[in-house]
Amino acid sequence: MAKSGKRLAKVREGYNRESHYAVNDAVKIIKDGAAATKFDETVELAINLGVDPRHADQMVRGTVSLPHGTGKSLRVAVFAKGDKADEATSAGADLVGADDLAEKIQNGEIDFDRCIATPDMMAVVGKLGKILGPKGMMPNPKLGTVTPDVKTAIQAAKAGQIEFRVEKQGIIHAGVGKASFSSEALAENISAFIDAIFKAKPTGVKGTYMKKASVSSTMGPGVKLDIAGLG
Incomplete structure (x- = not known):
């Protein structure tokens, strides 16, 4: 000191x-x-x-x-299923899932800095508002984090957005x-x-x-x- x-x-x-x-x-x-x-x-x-x-x-x-x-390596979580989940994994997402990912978050496992979701997953993600909202990590279409183009969103986050x-x-x-x-x-x-x-x-x-x-x-x-x- x-x-x-x-x-x-x-x-x-x-x-x-x-x-x-x-x-x-x-x-x-x-x-x-x-x-x-x-x-x-x-x-x-x-x-x-x-x-x-x-x-x-x-x-x-x-x-x-x-x-x-930013000089910081962001960890990105993506809510997606099927082909979009595969796309997210290929694009470098650190966590990819649906109900299983939501369950982890509800149990306090938030090992990521940015959360992205495809539009069809918002019924699942919406239930997490009280957890992700106060942390500033709730996916939002205005911020480009609710999008069918998960590849671009992940790349932007990883690149310093x-x-x-x-x-x-x-x-x-x-x-x-x-x-x-x-x-x-x-x-x-x-x-x-x-x-x-x-x-x-x-x-x-x-x-x-x-x-x-x-x-x-x-x-x-x-x-x-x-x-x-x-x-």
């Missing part, structure tokens, strides 16, 4: 915590701070939006394919890469994610949409981003 505190103090000496930085400059600060750790830290974005997600016309939700992936959804406080959190990524890759991932948030702006939003954004590594302090001109 003492070493961690000293490292954070040293990182903070290298920038002004109250200043807002361009994406490229913020990435440099993050990478400099993470260089001293013994593991590959995740780089995370936190974005505060001027929305009230309690209102349906202010919900911000969607997917974005990061140009350089991530889902985002605004929380009750109007905040979106997302991992956008690893500290070991090049500065250019991290900057491009961050810019792609922010662009996706702007594109997902609901029609019911009044006033300032994106209030503030910051980037940090797992063990590092947050660096405020200059969002003027982004999006």
Whole structure:
């Protein structure tokens, strides 16, 4: 803990915590701070939006394919039968099933990060809403996770497509890469994610949409981003 505190103090000496930085400059600060750790830290974005997600016309939700992936190997579960189950297995799904997969989930066996389903399986999947919903893993046609084209959905998930959804406080959190990524890759991932948030702006939003954004590594302090001109 003492070493961690000293490292954070040293990182903070290298920038002004109250200043807002361009994406490229913020990435440099993050990478400099993470260089001293013994593991590959995740780089995370936190974005505060001027929305009230309690209102349906202010919900911000969607997917974005990061140009350089997340650096994390996603485990994908697919609800499918017959030929579609075979297609899912061939496409690299980690778990494929129907009622048997639903039973595992009901028993608390959730060994996956993304859940995809063919439309004909929604009668089975629908019963899992109370389990998968709070975890943000309920298949949804608007997110492309309820689809007959399971191959494309699996490939997108494996290639770095991530889902985002605004929380009750109007905040979106997302991992956008690893500290070991090049500065250019991290900057491009961050810019792609922010662009996706702007594109997902609901029609019911009044006033300032994106209030503030910051980037940090797992063990590092947050660096405020200059969002003027982004999006």
